[in-house]
Amino acid sequence: MAVCCLLILSLVAGAATATSGAAATPAATAAPQSTTALQPTAANGSFPVTLTDATGTVVTVETRPDRVTTTNPSAAQTMWTLGAADQVVGLTQYADYLDGAQQRENISAAGLGVSVERVVATEPDLVLAPNATSPETVATLRAANLTVYHFPAATDFEAVAGKTQTIGRLTGNTAAATETNAWMWRNVATVESRTADVDRQRVLYPLLGGFAVGNNTFIHEIITTAGGENVAASEFEGYRQLNDETVIALDPEILIVTDQTEGQILGSEPYALTTAAETNRTASVAVEYLNQPAPRSVVYATRNLTTGFHPELAVDGAVADNATAETTNSSSAAEQPTGVSAPGFGVSVAVVALVTAVVIARFRPGW
Numbered sequence: 001m002a003v004c005c006l007l008i009l010s011l012v013a014g015a016a017t018a019t020s021g022a023a024a025t026p027a028a029t030a031a032p033q034s035t036t037a038l039q040p041t042a043a044n045g046s047f048p049v050t051l052t053d054a055t056g057t058v059v060t061v062e063t064r065p066d067r068v069t070t071t072n073p074s075a076a077q078t079m080w081t082l083g084a085a086d087q088v089v090g091l092t093q094y095a096d097y098l099d100g101a102q103q104r105e106n107i108s109a110a111g112l113g114v115s116v117e118r119v120v121a122t123e124p125d126l127v128l129a130p131n132a133t134s135p136e137t138v139a140t141l142r143a144a145n146l147t148v149y150h151f152p153a154a155t156d157f158e159a160v161a162g163k164t165q166t167i168g169r170l171t172g173n174t175a176a177a178t179e180t181n182a183w184m185w186r187n188v189a190t191v192e193s194r195t196a197d198v199d200r201q202r203v204l205y206p207l208l209g210g211f212a213v214g215n216n217t218f219i220h221e222i223i224t225t226a227g228g229e230n231v232a233a234s235e236f237e238g239y240r241q242l243n244d245e246t247v248i249a250l251d252p253e254i255l256i257v258t259d260q261t262e263g264q265i266l267g268s269e270p271y272a273l274t275t276a277a278e279t280n281r282t283a284s285v286a287v288e289y290l291n292q293p294a295p296r297s298v299v300y301a302t303r304n305l306t307t308g309f310h311p312e313l314a315v316d317g318a319v320a321d322n323a324t325a326e327t328t329n330s331s332s333a334a335e336q337p338t339g340v341s342a343p344g345f346g347v348s349v350a351v352v353a354l355v356t357a358v359v360i361a362r363f364r365p366g367w
Contacts, residue, residue, distance in 0.1 A: 045174035051166065054152040055135055061147060064172035065125035069107060070095070071114045071137070072130040074292040075151075078167050079128075081296050082176040090122035097288055113137065120144050126170060130154075130163075130293075154293035156221050157188060164295055184295040188225060191302045194313045195227030201309050203228035203283075204252035204276070205290075206265055210241040218293045219301075226305035227313070228254065244270035252276050254309060258287035283308025 050060045069090035070076040076095040079088050085098070090105040092114060107118040113134070119127060119141060127148040129138050138150045149170055154160045161181045168177025203223055205213040213219045215233035223230045231250040232242065242250075247270040255276040257265050265271050266282055276282065285308070289300040307314045 045169070045172055047172070049169050051149065051170065053148075053150045054131060055138060055150050057142075057150070059147060059149045059170075061126055061170055063125075065170070067123060067125045068128060068171055069105075069119055069122045069124040069126075070128045070130075071107070071119070071133040073098075073288065074130050074154075074163075074294045074297075075128040075167065076101075077288070077292055077294040077296060078164055078180075079171070081180055081294065082164075082168060082171075082173045084171055084173045084176065087171060089124060090119060094288075116140050116144065120146065128167060128170070154218055155216050156218055157184070157225075157298055160218055160293050160295060160298055161185070163293065180295050184298055187299040188302060191225055191306050195225065195306060195310065198227040198310055198313070200227055200229040202231050202251065202253045202275075203256060203309065204231050204247070204250060204254075204274075205256040206242075206247075206261070206271060207239070208261060208264065210243075211239055212242045212247075214238055214240060218298070219290065222290070222298065222301045222305065223256075225302045226309055228305065228309045247271065248273050250274075253279070254281045254283050256290075256305070256308075257282045257284050258290060259284075260287050 047064055048060050048062045050058060052058050066087060067089045068079065068084075068087045070079065070088060071092065073092060073095035076088060076091040076098060079085060080098050085100060088104055090107045091098075091101060093106050093108040095101055105118065105122050107114050107122065109115040109118075114137065116137065124146060127141055127146050129141075129148055129150045131151050131153045133150065135150065138148050141148045149166075151163055151166070152159070154163050161184065164181055164184075165174075165177045168174045168180075205219060205223065207213070212232045213223075213230065214236040215230070216237040217239065220230050220233055231252050235242065235246060235250075251274050253275050255265055255271060255274070262282070262284060266277050266280070271277055283305055285301055285304050289297045289304070291297075
């Protein structure tokens, strides 16, 4: 339940800081987020690097950081995907799916959030703090003489790519970030080519506590890219509660569930009164590959939900390779239950993107 509470709080926090705008057209590589002032000295991964973060603070990293602590799992996932796990010395308990995470310091607080004392104890050269980390926590860490970069909310794929490029610049992994973004866009383009002309299913992603995922979120873009119509997008932006009457009126044909919500949604009202429940249609994705705004989440979630929404469009072959990626541990995506339950398709439809050998090649929502 603590994980679910953190998820809702972090997603809502992201929505509160988000700015509205249409999703950008994918390109081979993505430009950094507009809120980040990139300096010429960082062009080739050189140091010092000076960037302005979401709090308006000018952050300078003098040399390539050997010790990086991440306060939310999306930043940790990105570091793993960049092949930079060896630089990470601290992370939260919600990043424990990453290969080798148990060998890093757990900086989670006893309740929600992070422990400032534990972060300080990791003696980091740099702290990467995604937007779900509160500005108050960031200020406290800075008061302890730590170098902290606070990210803005990643509300679409372009913002995820910008966040990745920023992490690459701050940590001396610029080339890996550029490669990772190109890999993400190639996979997004593959999915878009499959779903361009589909008959879109009405989809709702309910969170616990009556919350749902609306417009102007990276999860909304995942849903639409995968060939679904996010019915909550017409109601609000960000992450808000939907009353029972609205859920019934929206009448989703498919409900998205994760390993944290499966078994708690379909049979409970108001969801039990929708077409999705009547036809037993759910699309299932491991929570870390849907709720964390990072490139690997974008790739896995879009491809997996394409199969969930449109089983006939299951992508043949492997996810386009990413040479910098590292594996997750034994509870990795290759072993997570991901698919669609529906009449005529059995308990689940295997998702090619997560079982192909290339995907299992080495490296694991936001949070």
